[in-house]
Amino acid sequence: MREAISARETWPFECLRCLRVWEEEYVVHRTRDEQGVDVVIWTRDEVVVPPPWSGTTCPGCGREIVTSFPTGYLAHHPESAPGREPAAQAPAGGTPARGVPLASQALLTLALLLLAGAGLYERLNAG
Template sequence: MSEIADTPVPVPAAGPAAVSAPDVQTVHEAYSFACMKCGFGWEQSYAIEHHTDGKGQPFIMYKVNGERVPSPLSNPTCLNCGGHVVRIMRAGTVSQVNATIDRLYHHRIAPGIAGPVPAGENPPRAPRQRRPSHDSPGPVAVNEPGRRPGPLSRLLGRLRRS
């Protein structure tokens, strides 16, 4: 109690809560990675916390889903083959490439175009088109009456006869 006002005096709680922690700046960044050994590509987002140590020197902690991980910029490791020759790119690069590949090679097949048919089904077939028959036998077409052949066909006709 305070002797002057006869009111209780607030006492700070003892323990770690009493010590004020410095503000931690958290920045969220995402990177795209591509392995130069196996060609595997992936993306990862990080929560980057900026701290100050006891000597006043700044240091950075990388976290993924709340778990501390090593910096992806210092020694990246391929998630597929474990290789360390990894290219780091801006976020979204791998997803753009994957979307382009998906559009080019995995497009939906339009109805009526050949595609996979489930086993046991007999799809209806369109009737085959027959070639039109000629009025005369042989590979040479008959000239229409009243139409005069061109100079090249006349020359070829003369050469055939000789």
């Protein structure tokens, strides 16, 4: 491999199950191999880890239902800062009562309406 360039990156995350918010710091090593192919290696505490968008696990509930934010997001959105109380706690083995993304609620509602409409359509055309 050729000479590497390393940089520290802090990635903010939120668990979509328990709504925990936290940050993780990575050291990113960028280089090119002998064939000229870009190589990126992510490390935390000097241990090679997957990139932040792949396989991040919530330190609170252990689930991999995690989203990340752009670097610097939490500095501009203090209501989301680590240590804040989540909007709702998920019951053990359940899903949060509040804090479910609006898009997910809308998709679920649409799916239920389509199912109900299909059943009604079948009844009206059967007779």
